[in-house]
Amino acid sequence: MSTSLRGVGGAPGIAVGAAVRFTASPTVWQPAETDPELELRRFAAAQVAAAAQLRMLAGQLRAEGYESEAGIFDAQSLLVEDPTLSEEVARRVRADPSALEAAILAAVAEMRAALERLDDPYLRERAADMDAVGLALIAALRGAPRAMHALPPQAIVVAEDLAPAEVIALRSSAAGFATAHGGPTSHTLILARAFGIPAVVGLGDAVYSVSNDARVILDG
Secondary structure, X not given: OOOOOOXXXXXXXXXXXXXXXXXXXXOOOOXXXXXXXXXXXXXXXXXXXXHHHHHHXXXXXXXXXXXXXXXXXXXXXXXXXOHHHHHHHHHHHHHOOOOHHHHHHHHHHHHHHHHHOOOOHHHHHOHHHHHHHHHHHHHHHHOOOOOOOOOOOOEEEXXXXXXXXXXXXXXXXXXXXXXOOOOOOOHHHHHHHHHOOOEEEOOHHHHHHOOOOOEEEEEO
């Protein structure tokens, strides 16, 4: 029996393949550290590394002729080093030095919630950038990006959401992607459109009903 799901298109094209589920949220891991200043130095180093990685992606896109898309990563590199984020992480780490990763994710979630409360729909969709910032910082702390295993041919990636950097990583191997979150001006959809990857976003909780290896026909 087939099931139809409807979301927001905008990255045109049709892709047919097997679904590959992609876990969206990083698992929090903490060392047994009790020195808040040491943890804050680790955080500062992660900010520098994450911002450098995002600027590198921006430069890569510019070199390929994607000038406007490069601006997505320029903006995220600034958010990574945002003083409000730094202050909130510092406050939380001083309260609990053993919870740096949890402090980062909580501070990111707080900034995301503030954006989601705005009236402007464009600015509300920028809330998703905060998730990408959190992923970039955790990856920099651990020295590795979120695990993305080799995809089988014609894979349709199914996820809660995808960070813009992950769309870049997927563009040469995924036939398309479908996400629970996102809207017509989301950065993941903008990049998918630029790279010619068929995509549907904003599918909501229905996306979780798609099992690994299910045959999917995706119409962006």
